[in-house]
Amino acid sequence: MRGVRVLDLSDGRAGAYCARLMAMTGAEVVVGEPPGGSELRRSRMVDTGAGPVSAAWEYLRANTASVVVDAGASLADLAAGFDAVVLDCQGDLAPVQADIAAAREAQPRLVAVAITPYGFTGPKSAWRAGPLEHWALGGHMSLNGEPDRHPLPGGGPWLTHLVGATAAIGIQAALTNAATTGDGDLVEVSALEALANAHQWSFSLYTHNGVTKRRWGNRFGEQHHPLALYECIDGWVCIAAVSVHQWEGFCIAMDQVELLAREDFYVPAVRFDHADELDEIIAAWTATKTVAEAVTALQDNQVPSGPVASLDDMLASPQLAARDYWVNLDTPPAEAAPGDSAAGAPVSVGSPLSDEMTVVTARPRVPGPPARIDGATPHFRRAPALGTDALVSATLTADAAAGDAATTRGQEPIWPEGVKPLAGVRVVEFTIAWAGPLVCRMLGDLGADVIKIEHPTARGLAMPPAEKIVAERGNWEWGQLPGPLSRNGIFLNNDPGDDWFNRLGHWNKMNRSKRGLCLDLKAPGGREVLSRLVATADIVVNNYSPRGVRSAGITPAELREMNPAIVTLDMSGFGATGPDAERISWGPVLDAASGLASTTGYPDSGPYKQGIAFPDVVGGLHGTVIALAALWQHWRTSNPVAVDLSQLETAIAVAGDQFAEASMRRTGTPPPPRRGARSPDAAPAGVYRCRGDDAWLALTVTDDEAWKALAGALDDPTCGQHWATEAARQADHDTIDAMIERWTLTRDKHAAAAELQAAGISASAVMTIADIVNDDHSTARGLMVDHARPDGQPQLFPGLPFRFDTTPTALSPAPTLGQHNNPILTELGYTAAEIAALYDTTTIAQAPSD
Incomplete structure (x- = not known):
């Protein structure tokens, strides 16, 4: 976000990750440190042989500047000249609140983000929490690990980084509001609310059926199977056979075509109920294959799958090398002269590590930007030495000015008009599952007019006929896991009703604050509807594979023909380029492929997947940050912007300092063992x-x-x-x-x-999820909100993951299928007769086709 100056006074990971994302999207970030330096400088220390290096500091503070802060200076004085300030605080929060109020009074346009464990109010507002407690308080740890052992955190402080990503979205929204209104804001981000937002259907299962989701080891609980990790001859593989055609391909790949005769196995939840039986067959097959053989056989049959990669595997990944993902920081701190800034040293992007450094390397290899934004060249600099702001700030400002001069055409910025941050912004959405819908939901919550395009059959995939669901319901009681036919629907009170496709609990959670257009692009007139709609839009978002993007005819080039100024966000599994670009993926496959699963587990176990499709929420939050940054760039320049986001790369980004640490290990040194819930930085x-x-x-x-x-x-x-x-x-x-x-x-x-x-x-x-929903603190904070439909059907879901003092937001229930067909088409100039003709050809619809 060029033209924005951010002062980061945090000394925790959440604030640092927030500031890192702001820096990676073009903002000038200055870190305020005490005279002895930030505690983060002493985190995850690595002995490289050339002196100790903090992997955490090198990763989280790249592209920033450093200034020593006088302990007696007021926040109002420190924040002068900055657009935003980041604070990461816990314990007694009253002094922080008073400081923020005084700073905002002195500088009305200031945006202050306060990251806390539980928020400024409520019974737990003074409670403390670090990375391990974030896994516990947000309901995620209760879903990870074996049911007969202690629950597991992930293999790194990834949830803390997601709290930081959530804070970055809050800053961007408030800065956009300030650009249009002149008013700054306080953005309050609690880890509890941010992490409640980071669930897929865990909350819906409880609020709709009374069922508390639990942990299932390496299986994906309750809904799908196989969606799990299996051991091969030389490692582990992740297999995700969810849809009908994936199940068929999976049986063919294993040479188990007799399983296709089991008609009940076409229902994913039935397969989960028979997981023990199936896993004997699957494990016997994978035990005879190398990882490469298993993945090749599965991918050749269109089954999402991939290796459980190590951190070292990903550092050497041909896919990431082809995309120039890694950044090698070429000047170790030991080489910087006293008083010089190591932060200003040049870096090489995507180049190999030196062949001469066979014993150790002091060159951290860190993840690059979370996405490629067309027209925005990242400016990489090594994490700064203490107190070198005068030099680095001038450099950053000069680079930002040069970048603006290269892209702007001289006109005034074209900020959106309206009261809400994104009022006047139109989003056209082509997404499935979780990551893409989450991006667009958050844009809708912030006031954008999000139009979700759905095929008439989109909500009916893998759902059996409604009459079978009703028959299965039988004597179901609240708190009982629904039968396998209805389980994936997560219907309120396990009742599909006459319009089951409008009562899907997980779908309604992911698609609030949107309007719905049920459109078959390949039916008569479908392409014309798309063309007219895109001509009115600001951004088009999809999370299809590159093959799916081409098939739908929504490549950036095709969309620019419809709207030369359009912003496009493609967020595929592996990115739009590279040898793995066409690979099919699901969140758990990316969990394995990114290296995250390899670091998660008990000290005596193999790798473990997360209990949720973790890379989906990672991709969704990073995708929102990037969407807002791309829109900001468009508003400043009026140029079109194309974004290529790889969900694999965003998953790696939340473990960036672990990759930096791995890159600095002595050659031949094995990776650190899995630690369960223990920490390398604290004991006990x-x-x-x-x-x-x-x-x-x-x-x-x-x-x-x-x-x-x-x-x-x-x-x-x-x-x-x-x-x-x-x-x-x-x-x-x-x-x-x-x-x-x-x-x-x-x-x-x-x-x-x-x-x-x-x-x-x-x-x-x-x-557990039940604990969070029923906790007195959650009630006091209003964590759960009711998105009731016009017919009064309650829809309880977690609300916004941040709070604003003044910036308005706009939450509304998810649309029924095709609910807004008529008003949207009328806005596009269609007459009543033309709309009726589109219904006649089933180009548009309000119910699934037969």
């Missing part, structure tokens, strides 16, 4: 069983003072002084874990978390 950190069924507590001792507080709370005579340092506690982690669990086993998980929080310790119950 873990998940502990509490009183009750499947009840767990997560806690992190962040420093020696927190350890003293925990020792006092445990009041255990074995808690000796020899554990006063982190190194000692890491060395004796097993003993300490046993001591902690003796204490937690006597307590309710919620009471234990409250007791530890009162002592100043970062802790959280491992929250």
Whole structure:
């Protein structure tokens, strides 16, 4: 976002990731640090042989500047001359709120984002949380791992980074509002609400059926099978056979065509109910194949699949090399002269690491931009040395000015008109599943007119006839998992009604704040409708494969013929170019292919997938950041903008410092072992069983003072002084874990978390979805909102993942199929007779075709 200056005063990962995304989209970001430097500079230290390097600092602070902040300076003074300020805070939040209020009074256009664990209000507003507790408090950890073992966090602080990505969206929305109204804002981002937003259908299953989603190991719980990880001769493979044709291709690939005679197996949830039986067959087949052989056989039969790649595999990936994804930062800190800025050093994009560095490399290899934005050249710089703002800020400003001069045509910016941030912006949406719908839902929540294009059969895929669903319902009771025929629909009260296609709980969650146009592009007149619609649009979003984009006739070139100024966002699984571009993917396949699954697991286990299709939400949040950045570029220049986003690359981005660390390891050094819930930066950190069924507590001792507080709370005579340092506690982690669990086993998980929080310790119950919905704090914050339809049918879903003081938003229920056909076509100039003719040819519809 060129022309925007951001001051980042955070010292946590969420704030740093927010600022990183702002910098990667063109903003000038200055990091304010205390005289001793940010704590982040000392996180994930790697001994490269040329001196210790912080992988976290190198990744999260690339492209930023550094200034030493006087501890006595006011926020109002520090923020002068900046458009936005980022704060990452916890504990007593009253002073922060007062500082923000004073800064906004002094600078009315200032946008301040405050990232907290639970928000400024509510019973838990003063509670603390770090990366491990984010996995617990947001309901994600309860879905990961084996049902008979402790629940697992992901293999890195990825959820914390998603909180930062959510904050970046909030900043962008508020800056857009400020551009049109002149008014700044406070953007309040709580990890709880941001992470509740990061679920697919976990909440709908509970609010619609009373069922609390649980963890299923490496299976994708309740709805689909096979959508899981399997061991091969030389590694692991992820297989995702969901649709009818994928199931058929899967059976053919395994030479198990007799399974096709099982008519009930054409229903994905039936296959899940027979997962033990199927997994014996699948595991026997994969055990005879190498990963490459299995993937080739499956992909040749159009079955989404891929290897469970390691971090090192991805650093050497031909797909990522072909897309020039990796950035090699060429000047190690040790080579920078005293007082010089390492941040200003040049970098090479996509070039190989030096062949001469066979023992160690001090050159971190980090992910590049989260997407390729046509016309926006990224300016990569190494993370800054402490306090070098004068040099770096001038460089960044000069680069930004040069970039603007190269792309602008001299006219005034064409900001959208209206009250809401995106009022006056029209989005045409071609998306399926989760990642793409999430982008457009968030744009709609911010006031854009989102028109979702659906084929008449789009909502009916894999759904059996309605009469069979009704017959299966039988004596179903609230809280009981629905039968396999209706399970994927997640109907309220397990009742499909007469219009089952309008009552799909997961679909209604993902598609609020939109209008619906049910259009068959290949039917008579369909192309003309598309052409007229795109001519009125600002941005077209799709998450199809490149093959699907070509088939639909919505390539950037084709869309520019309809609207020369159009912004396009293509967000495919692997990107529009490279040897893997045409590969079919689902979220769990990308979870495996990105290297994320390889880092997740118990110390004695193989890799584990996430309990949700995690790369989908990662792609959706990054896609929203990029969509807003592309629109901003268009408004500043009036030029068309084309964006190529790879969901694989956004998944890698949330683990960027882990890849930087891997790139700096000594040659031949094996990757670090899976750690379960333990941390390389803090001890003790873990998940502990509490009183009750499947009840767990997560806690992190962040420093020696927190350890003293925990020792006092445990009041255990074995808690000796020899554990006063982190190194000692890491060395004796097993003993300490046993001591902690003796204490937690006597307590309710919620009471234990409250007791530890009162002592100043970062802790959280491992929250289930039911816990979150029914929690007093969630109620006080209004986390759940009711998007009731006009007929009064309740639709309870998590609300916005951020709060604004003044920036307006616009939430509305999801459209019924074809609900807005007539008004949209009328806006496009169609007469009543012409609209009727389109119905007659089934070019448009309001119900699935037979």
